[in-house]
Amino acid sequence: MIPMDAEITHIVNETPSIRTFFFDFSLEHIPGQYVMVWIRGVDEVPMSLSYPNAITVQKIGEATSKLFKMVKGDSFGIRGPFGNGFSLEGRSILLVVGGVGAAPLGALADRAKSDGLRVETILGAKRADELLFEKRFKEAGDLLITTDDGSLGHKGLATDLVGEIDLTKYDAIYSCGPEEMMFRVLNVVEGIGMSSRAQFSLQRYVKCGLGICGACCIDPYGLRICRDGPIFRGDQLTETEFGRYMRDASGKRVKI
Amino acid sequence: MIPMDAEITHIVNETPSIRTFFFDFSLEHIPGQYVMVWIRGVDEVPMSLSYPNAITVQKIGEATSKLFKMVKGDSFGIRGPFGNGFSLEGRSILLVVGGVGAAPLGALADRAKSDGLRVETILGAKRADELLFEKRFKEAGDLLITTDDGSLGHKGLATDLVGEIDLTKYDAIYSCGPEEMMFRVLNVVEGIGMSSRAQFSLQRYVKCGLGICGACCIDPYGLRICRDGPIFRGDQLTETEFGRYMRDASGKRVKI
Amino acid sequence: MDLTTYIKGLKLRNPTILAAGILGSSASSIKRVIRGGAGAIVTKSIGVVPRDGHKGPVMIKTEHGFLNAMGLANPSYHEFKRELKESKGEVPIVASIFGGNAEEFKEVALGLIEANPDAFELNVSCPHAEGYGADIGEDPNAVENITRAVKKAVNVPVWVKLSPLTNIVKIGLAAQRGGADAVVAINTIPAMAIDTESCFPVLGNTVGGLSGAAIKPVALKCVYDLYSMLKIDIIGVGGISSWKDAIEFIMAGASAIEIGSAVYEDIRIFRHISEGISRYLQNKGFELEDIRGVAVK
Amino acid sequence: MDLTTYIKGLKLRNPTILAAGILGSSASSIKRVIRGGAGAIVTKSIGVVPRDGHKGPVMIKTEHGFLNAMGLANPSYHEFKRELKESKGEVPIVASIFGGNAEEFKEVALGLIEANPDAFELNVSCPHAEGYGADIGEDPNAVENITRAVKKAVNVPVWVKLSPLTNIVKIGLAAQRGGADAVVAINTIPAMAIDTESCFPVLGNTVGGLSGAAIKPVALKCVYDLYSMLKIDIIGVGGISSWKDAIEFIMAGASAIEIGSAVYEDIRIFRHISEGISRYLQNKGFELEDIRGVAVK
Ligand SMILES: Cc1cc2nc3c(=O)[nH]c(=O)nc-3n(C[C@H](O)[C@H](O)[C@H](O)COP(=O)(O)OP(=O)(O)OC[C@H]3O[C@@H](n4cnc5c(N)ncnc54)[C@H](O)[C@@H]3O)c2cc1C
Ligand SMILES: Cc1cc2nc3c(=O)[nH]c(=O)nc-3n(C[C@H](O)[C@H](O)[C@H](O)COP(=O)(O)OP(=O)(O)OC[C@H]3O[C@@H](n4cnc5c(N)ncnc54)[C@H](O)[C@@H]3O)c2cc1C
Numbered sequence A, B: 001m002i003p004m005d006a007e008i009t010h011i012v013n014e015t016p017s018i019r020t021f022f023f024d025f026s027l028e029h030i031p032g033q034y035v036m037v038w039i040r041g042v043d044e045v046p047m048s049l050s051y052p053n054a055i056t057v058q059k060i061g062e063a064t065s066k067l068f069k070m071v072k073g074d075s076f077g078i079r080g081p082f083g084n085g086f087s088l089e090g091r092s093i094l095l096v097v098g099g100v101g102a103a104p105l106g107a108l109a110d111r112a113k114s115d116g117l118r119v120e121t122i123l124g125a126k127r128a129d130e131l132l133f134e135k136r137f138k139e140a141g142d143l144l145i146t147t148d149d150g151s152l153g154h155k156g157l158a159t160d161l162v163g164e165i166d167l168t169k170y171d172a173i174y175s176c177g178p179e180e181m182m183f184r185v186l187n188v189v190e191g192i193g194m195s196s197r198a199q200f201s202l203q204r205y206v207k208c209g210l211g212i213c214g215a216c217c218i219d220p221y222g223l224r225i226c227r228d229g230p231i232f233r234g235d236q237l238t239e240t241e242f243g244r245y246m247r248d249a250s251g252k253r254v255k256i
Numbered sequence C, D: 001m002d003l004t005t006y007i008k009g010l011k012l013r014n015p016t017i018l019a020a021g022i023l024g025s026s027a028s029s030i031k032r033v034i035r036g037g038a039g040a041i042v043t044k045s046i047g048v049v050p051r052d053g054h055k056g057p058v059m060i061k062t063e064h065g066f067l068n069a070m071g072l073a074n075p076s077y078h079e080f081k082r083e084l085k086e087s088k089g090e091v092p093i094v095a096s097i098f099g100g101n102a103e104e105f106k107e108v109a110l111g112l113i114e115a116n117p118d119a120f121e122l123n124v125s126c127p128h129a130e131g132y133g134a135d136i137g138e139d140p141n142a143v144e145n146i147t148r149a150v151k152k153a154v155n156v157p158v159w160v161k162l163s164p165l166t167n168i169v170k171i172g173l174a175a176q177r178g179g180a181d182a183v184v185a186i187n188t189i190p191a192m193a194i195d196t197e198s199c200f201p202v203l204g205n206t207v208g209g210l211s212g213a214a215i216k217p218v219a220l221k222c223v224y225d226l227y228s229m230l231k232i233d234i235i236g237v238g239g240i241s242s243w244k245d246a247i248e249f250i251m252a253g254a255s256a257i258e259i260g261s262a263v264y265e266d267i268r269i270f271r272h273i274s275e276g277i278s279r280y281l282q283n284k285g286f287e288l289e290d291i292r293g294v295a296v297k
């Protein structure tokens, strides 16, 4: 498909480094699915749908910086939605969220709430002003906050709290954030035999988004982030490259 | 579409020069529609469906001669059905049939009979043994026979009879046969203002069968035998090339 | 919306043109296409002597396009003059011609000239007729010489129709050197199909050319490349079946577009595409000229 | 049904091969394709230095195929050696390599040789990386020299992958003269798409290559032509997505076939196609050998 033309209708400055870009149509999607966002003349990058009609973007490099220069009325291209999305399971769920990982999990929290699930969220960020979708998660259920510098909530990492609470009371655990964070969550749930009840949203170099080019495959089973993922269960990730290394644009392994 | 493989299940010697080739599947079709018959290694030629699973062929030249060498179990290719087919109208109809023109009209007679219409047929041929589907037309209704040499029925042409009977009693008139014959029928129906109630099955060089190549167009409106036809109403044919000239394989006009 | 289109020496009511070999074999079919909205007509390719064309199947519809090997069937210029005369009137009629060498091209052009074609399109790119078309069109010198010969012989615009299976820019430049007023890209792409039931190639001629939707992205790239390198007008053809397709070609630099296989859907495709282009331009507040070559950065 | 396939110097459990650049970038993805039934694997094309590839969009699905301009992204042979080693085992692994000249091709081949690839495929046909691929593959002398250089340097079979946008037989003959054990036809066809909303070419690299169903009839014709003129094995690739497609290529003379874009439907396409071929042969009472080239009359 030729990318659809998405015109920006509204921009929300979520944090100093994160903005939500609303566009002029809605996509039927499962929370956790992503779109390929085409910043014309620059690059095309994967972004989770944070709302049916929005992406929530952290400014990182070339494409995201160009996006941050855009204003209402500007447009980008969108292909998708792609990937599998989260599978909502059980009645009581825990979300473990780091940074811009709140983008897909915010959408999941909305869905879980409207489905009548009990939602508890551990939301982490570097500083208080970098917390994303705080209000959204609070509206969906209980919210625990952690900041690296202690400027709000618990001082430390989201994963500190994960180690402290009784995870067995949740039917399912969902996590998205920096890979180190998710890897710690994986280790905790593995330790208590719950890895098949945890779902993780992975980030790898996604190029084609179609499952053809091979750029996004993870060792050793060749699971494709772009097609088989980006959401995987913990038991699919144990004894894989996850948390250890990933590949750069050339396909070269780089340590995490 | 790649031509379908049609295996000959049964061959009927209808007349010294005409055979019916039954094949191993049936095509949903409207009587009057044709198929492109691919005699592999030789040529592809248009043939009306005389039954849902058969074509009835007069031996004429290269392709038809090769077909006549085929036996049960041999196969040819089929694309189609193509074209518009006859439109059955009213309660009482007349068929004016010459030679192998009985192929599409035999199928029409069957359909008309099963729809409960009153069918009358004038069937002409050179000699008694060249009459095609005599039994079939008789079973469908009344049958008048003409032969050029008088070996059966009226001696003379089918069109002689057409001039003699009161055509206004029929709701519709259908004709297929040599173009001279059909042209005479057209002149008669035109004379009594009935040309829009008569339908003719035309034969022209059909090459692509798709309405693209232009080989089969008739002057002056550019109607395509292969797509807009092969069935046309009389009022579409008055003041056209019909009965006057046609084109050969190169596109050159040749007198009829 | 005004879609008037100028191609060196010609004025078209809109940029949609009937492609060669499609319903362009008689005045009656040509007039039907004109009623269908075409801005100009290219006739069937005409040669020195009558040709019956290849044995069938001469054309099949595939899942993604069409395969054909018509074999340059034509009644020769002697016979075709009459059709050409009868076609003249409402819109420019471009006579497509072919030959085995410059002399033959010239003979056909001169033979048709009394019927007053508005331009000539030189077919040096038919992929399935030995000794003609693409066999010649691979050789830049041959293309330049043929173009020059016809250009000298006639005083109407001369277009050269290119094959995609060559270094198309090299051949386009040769045509330009020879004096061509425009190049037309592309002819069909050499292709074939095999019937797995009978083990026979499906086309009577074994091999033929691919047209229709399947080849659109290839044709578009050819137009894009030619526009970047040539000074003369580029006419785009290959797989165009919607106004969006047409606009892609114009954005790649096409001055006008030809439509072939898509007449399969509806002979009024020319009108539909013109209307679509108008709507698009209106919505965007563009003129036709604003978008020509705009995708060539 | 026994589908064992011999391509000069190699024995495959079936004639389906993973095409270059498709899921062939890591041992893990290669192994997944092997589990999907492939009879052999061609890796991603590997060069002298790491390349990030082109900016996105690098690939889009169109109505009739796929457009891509990946840009020969690869981590260099230094890094890829490890993936190659880990891939070895069940089925032959063919290392696809590219370079700017014979020296570079040789360097990459020698660099990978310690990982024991079962053969090399020389990519002289990638349509969207300047100075590489098709830029070289147009020149018969360059192709002959590169083939000879690699052939001399290694003692495993060498395949040469051809571009459709040349006189493919001429280049195929050059590869044969250079000592190639097989030619592979075809790489993608140069193509592009334009976004009519934004006036931008859709691919990050502007132009790219067309693959998938759209190009099947073109690839088939190339195989047919090569089989008629060459003595070495022909490996067919381009738009194959069903057992019928595969059989068409074998009937046109292919010793084996590669599958690329069709992994989009299912990575187990290799198994499905092998099973389909088996069923067909059984129904018809044929051996695989009976149908090879049978459509070439
Ligand atoms: C499934 C998925 C969903 C994502 N969802 C979000 C989201 O909702 N919000 C958000 O802010 N970010 C998200 N990302 C990450 C986002 O794609 C990168 O931040 C973005 O690509 C950076 O682009 P850039 O041009 O600004 O950076 P660049 O200057 O190109 O590179 C900076 C870094 O960004 C990453 N990156 C660059 N290109 C890609 C690519 N094609 N695929 C993956 N990573 C890349 C690499 O780690 C690279 O080192 C997601 C990634 C994936 C795979
Ligand atoms: C719509 C349609 C339905 C037809 N239905 C029947 C039918 O049911 N039974 C039947 O016996 N015949 C039918 N014909 C006529 C039949 O197509 C020709 O008799 C046949 O093509 C002769 O082929 P050949 O190779 O044996 O003859 P050739 O040796 O090729 O030529 C002999 C003559 O056959 C005609 N002919 C040849 N090729 C074609 C072609 N591609 N299209 C049209 N005419 C051609 C020409 O008049 C030619 O001069 C039909 C024709 C059309 C257009």
Ligand SMILES: Cc1cc2nc3c(=O)[nH]c(=O)nc-3n(C[C@H](O)[C@H](O)[C@H](O)COP(=O)(O)O)c2cc1C
Residues within 6 Å of the ligand: B212, B213, C019, C020, C021, C022, C044, C045, C059, C066, C068, C070, C072, C096, C123, C126, C161, C186, C187, C188, C210, C211, C212, C213, C215, C237, C238, C239, C240, C258, C259, C260, C261, C262
């Ligand atoms: C049935 C058919 C006949 C054709 N005949 C000619 C011809 O005589 N001369 C010519 O230059 N091109 C001929 N072509 C090529 C078309 O003019 C056109 O270049 C090609 O089909 C691509 O356009 P399309 O995809 O719109 O059909 C023919 C194409 C078809 C399908």
Ligand SMILES: Cc1cc2nc3c(=O)[nH]c(=O)nc-3n(C[C@H](O)[C@H](O)[C@H](O)COP(=O)(O)O)c2cc1C
Residues within 6 Å of the ligand: A212, A213, D019, D020, D021, D022, D044, D045, D059, D066, D068, D070, D072, D096, D123, D126, D161, D186, D187, D188, D210, D211, D212, D213, D215, D237, D238, D239, D240, D258, D259, D260, D261, D262
């Ligand atoms: C995403 C993608 C990447 C490709 N990368 C390469 C490559 O690195 N080297 C190569 O020789 N061919 C490459 N090709 C071409 C394929 O190997 C194959 O020749 C072409 O896609 C036609 O086959 P298909 O229609 O089955 O995909 C690539 C094709 C695609 C779609």
Ligand code: FES
Residues within 6 Å of the ligand: A205, A206, A207, A208, A209, A210, A211, A212, A213, A214, A215, A216, A217, A224, A225, A226, A227
């Ligand atoms: S990004 Fe191409 S396979 Fe996943």
Ligand code: FES
Residues within 6 Å of the ligand: B205, B206, B207, B208, B209, B210, B211, B212, B213, B214, B215, B216, B217, B224, B225, B226, B227
């Ligand atoms: S046979 Fe080609 S248009 Fe009718």
